[in-house]
Amino acid sequence: MHASLRRIYWWLIAPAVLLMLVFYIYPLVQVLWISVTDPVPGLGNYMELIERPLIHRIWMTTLRVCVITTAITVLAGYAVAYAMCQVGDRHRTWMMFCVLLTFWLSVLIRAFAWVMLLRTEGIVNSGLQELGLIDGPLRLVRNEFGVIVGMVHFMLPLAVLPIYSNMTGIDTRLISAARGLGASPIGAFTNVYLPLSKPGLIAATILVFVFSLGFFITPALLGGGKVVMISEYIQVSFEETLRWGQATMLSSTLLFSVLLSLALVARFVDLKKVFGAR
Template identity: 35%
Template sequence: MFNRLRLPKGFGFTIPLFLLITIFFNFPLIYMLGLSLFSPNPTLEHYAQIFENPVYLEIVADTFRIAFITAGIATLMGYPLAYWITKLSLSKQIIAVTIIILPFFVSILVRTYAWIVMLGNAGVINGTLLKLGLIGSPIQFLYDEIGVVIGTINILLPFMVLPLYATMVQFDRRLLLAASSLGAKPFTVFRRVYLPLTLPAIVSGASLVFILTLGFFVTPAILGGGKVQMTATLLDFLINHYPDWEVAAGIATVLLIVTLLFYFLFQRGGTKTT
């Protein structure tokens, strides 16, 4: 009987990790779910408030829309950048990847405030466009959705480029030569061979950028200036200013469920291409 209950070899080494995940990850999620369902009594009233209040739904919808836009633009920028890096020599690839990784050593807060200098009405971008005569008046980048998207892409683009580069650098170039030898034109080779085999990396990078954007707080708060509301800023208001912890927990739970659903769809779409 005791032999049947014997734990797998090495199971003891996983206990600290299990406790760490349970205490710092699972318990807060369970507490958040319980707060939304059992405070003060078992009820769905807090969820009813969310779906009855159009402001909450609009902010959540705007958050997902911004996340989709950010992930889409990051894909369009990251894919050719990663491809270009793979075409460099090994020493230049190391330099390029190092440059991409370097921003991780700079605080997100500092990088976000730097964009105020770039995007302000008297900033570098507007100043340059005015001097070139391309615009007659400054473009409103700050405290608008476009500024939030630009700042978010700047911070999350490495999360798109690195998975793509890791896949592309290991790509078997003989497949491209084989397709070319069979008479396929370069664009056909890319569309029928290269793109499908790198599509799982696109899905992984895009899903990572998408999910990270959903929980962004610093960049929308600073570059949005309170005018661009996202779920993270809404939760901050409900927790620290209003406060309404139960509704905040309900919104966070809804966001978590929808995020997991999108993650499942992303991953299922990626596995179908392999």
């Protein structure tokens, strides 16, 4: 009976496995194959990672923007999630609605909105000048600042949701017990609440960092060609310079970077517990 049930389970997941093989694994193998065969067979494309200063700069820009974006997003997401856990049900519902509302807006619309807000004649610069805080307009777009602002805005819900989900499972009586034993509010938070919310923090950090590595539209629009990240350079290699070997090499490197990040995190934490698996 046990063997027959196992066969039934395999037959049930067979369509999903087939779809993964056809629409994910096969194209991925093609990308890896092109990266070592175009324009000539070998590892010449991957040698560019070591030899070309331009690729070094692009990778350093990508990593710097992703790390800063992840740090700001996770800190802001933690604050929002913590506030959601402390307010009443009515306010919590409205806060959750505002968080989820961003998923209904196109990333393209949000990027253009930030361009209009942060441009030289935008609301932000006009407001600061009206308040007398600045004498002339600031350059808030076509640089890393604008890219980070747009990416943080997009990534914030991805940080809030896993952190909030983790926080809802924390027994608040533990905080009360710590206070009753003489801990200060800050001590109770740092020694009890913060460690218990660590799985949510780790999950949010992984999600935001991985999404940031491959982000394209927001850096392209808010960076204005001044801040080139790896995904934009892949697009240039595919469509403009037609260097498919280089483009697939960079795509493969991006994939390996994500896998390496997950492997490094897995050495210190149990990813199954972090993402709620049993």
